[in-house]
Amino acid sequence: MKTVTLSTLQAYKQAGETFSCLTAYDASFAHAASQAGIDVLLVGDSLGMVLQGHNSTLPVTIDDILYHTRCAARGKGHSLLMVDLPFMSNATTERLLEDAAAVMRAGAELVKLEGEAWMADGIRELTRRGVPVCAHLGLTPQTVHQLGGYKVQGRDAAQAERIINDAKILVEAGASVILLECVPASLGKAVTEALDVPVIGIGAGPDTDGQILVMHDVLGVTHGRTPRFVKNFMVDADSIQSAFQRYHEAVKTRAFPAQEHCF
Ligand code: KIV
16 A cells, blocks of 8 residues: 555545544554555544543643554554644643654654644744644644533634634644544535645544544444444444444545534
């Protein structure tokens, strides 16, 4: 399989083709996902919830992220490895640069960070130094307490307008990719059409350029309430590898997400 780079994602967007993304936190699952054709792997700070059992991503440290990045990097195969910066990595520019440098040294090929338009300066500093950035907008789990829970964002016109403007500002600052979480499908479409860079969606409807899910959700091993945008691909699959393949194919053919997964 051909190595996936940022240019590959850009080419997908230009060709109107979707691409698949999945979280992976270790070498074995990264290898299985890559072999299944998944384009982008994310060492997400969701590891705090699905691996460590916390009820939010806030306890995750940069050392946790670095450990799992090194593990996933050894199995990533042809896939592009995106890595999350944890809560408070953006506390100061110095810390942002140091944490980003550490994850790049550990094997990241794209750094993801949460934040609105105010993150533009940080993104400018990173991209100026050769660190490619994916900016995560919409439902940003690191601000869950401020948001009052894991709620759909951008439901009203003013909020939607703000998310579109923030995305444009962050792309202008240098973000190469935007990730949109839990927004109405109409907003997912509007942001995707407004930007030249690839947009990855999770609970953002069928029209974003790429789709991402948490691996544990794809395998049906998440406990507690299942969000609407999740699909368990283990149903009817006879192996983890085949569940990953089914997810990849469903994204590529736009069979996933279906109406029932959208807001
Ligand atoms: O941490 C994570 O896994 C994420 C995805 C939910 C997009 O940010």
